[in-house]
Amino acid sequence: MTSPAVSSRDLPHPTREEIRLEGVLHALSDPMRLRIVRELAAVGDELSCSHFDLPVTKSTTTHHFRVLRESGVLQQVYRGTAKMNGLRKDDLEGLFPGLLDCLLDAAARQAVRLDGA
Amino acid sequence: MTSPAVSSRDLPHPTREEIRLEGVLHALSDPMRLRIVRELAAVGDELSCSHFDLPVTKSTTTHHFRVLRESGVLQQVYRGTAKMNGLRKDDLEGLFPGLLDCLLDAAARQAVRLDGA
DNA sequence: CGACTCGTACGATAGGCATCGTAGTACGGG
């Protein structure tokens, strides 16, 4: 088997063609979600939901991950009890070349400017 | 006078430092507002509010222009009875280099993809 | 002045959404 521990539970994702720029921008216009995406991009690999230590409850965290998945920014898959999250880099790059990097750069610049980090 | 017919009425704008990426993304995540920005960028000059023929009432149009101004995407100034709108290209480029062009390109690609135009 | 155009203000409405808490399901390990 190529993917050993992938659960049968699976989650609805938009196809590449169904992804809308407005939806992506809306998803990224929330600070919590932008933070998730930045961390995911920095690590460059899939991360479980529980890896993120966000200042909101788990319910709210679930909500944010769903928005990111339904807008086409993330792909999610269950692996055991964990839900792994990965950026849909290829799809986004195919639809909107350069946009993701540009947004991440913009977010990084703002973080430096505001937090001095 | 440098600006002859500028009315005394003036409008609150965020300074460059006050512009937030989240706010800009939120402003552009509305189809009506994205359309306004695309048209403004295509023309490359200031346009009056009444130039835009949007499928919403004038009240709603006013609302969208205010959101764009308050997020720092547009600058607005009264000229006679008209209110002229211009993209804050320099400020956006200074804060988030390349972002505006990237977003406009993404919007254009999506328009081609969906409307075949 | 009077009429007309452009845009605003205000209130209403309906829907969306970020957040929480609690109760529940799925999976893996002892």
Place this chain on the structure above:
DNA sequence: CCCGTACTACGATGCCTATCGTACGAGTCG
């Protein structure tokens, strides 16, 4: 089989927002 961990589902709440209609203010032109 039972327990703990990871995540979900559902309902509630309060706020934000896209939209409208109507009434009004500011400016221009005859």
